[in-house]
Amino acid sequence: xxxxxxxxxxxxxxxxxxxxxxxxxxxxxxxxxxxxxxxxxxxxxxxxxxxxxxxxxxxxxxxxxxxxxxxxxxxxxxxxxxxxxxxxxxxxxxxxxxxxxxxxxxxxxxxx
Numbered sequence: 001x002x003x004x005x006x007x008x009x010x011x012x013x014x015x016x017x018x019x020x021x022x023x024x025x026x027x028x029x030x031x032x033x034x035x036x037x038x039x040x041x042x043x044x045x046x047x048x049x050x051x052x053x054x055x056x057x058x059x060x061x062x063x064x065x066x067x068x069x070x071x072x073x074x075x076x077x078x079x080x081x082x083x084x085x086x087x088x089x090x091x092x093x094x095x096x097x098x099x100x101x102x103x104x105x106x107x108x109x110x111x112x
Contacts, residue, residue: 005109006059008102012072013056015099020045034082048075055106062110069107076100 020027024045031041051068058065079096 001109005106008106009055009059009065012069012099012102012106013052015095016048016052016072019095020049030082033086036082044075048072051075055103058106058110065110066107069103069110073100073103073107076103 027041027045031038051072054064054068055072058068076096076099080093080100083093083096
């Protein structure tokens with residue numbers, strides 16, 4: 001299980017980094033659809049990248065993992081809310097749902 005959790009940490013970290021850097025144009029469109037401001041988008045992005053960095057660093061420093069993984073999970077719940085709010089198809093919900101599940105697993109197993 002330890003290997004799976006480390007893999008989950010890498011997946012969450014690299015996914016967030018990839019989306020908020022290389023696929024930023026999609027993020028801009030989504031936040032416009034959600035009706036959220038540029039400032040909100042930038043704060044969410046900076047926070048998510050910081051949390052993703054801490055989650056990956058938690059591979060070497062396990063004490064860093066619990067709070068960032070919980071906060072990342074809360075961001076993914078927020079993403080689910082906004083996808084439901086604008087009635088996106090399930091396929092649009094899937095990435096944040098997967099990251100929510102992985103973040104929850106990382107948080108749970110960091111306790112034990």
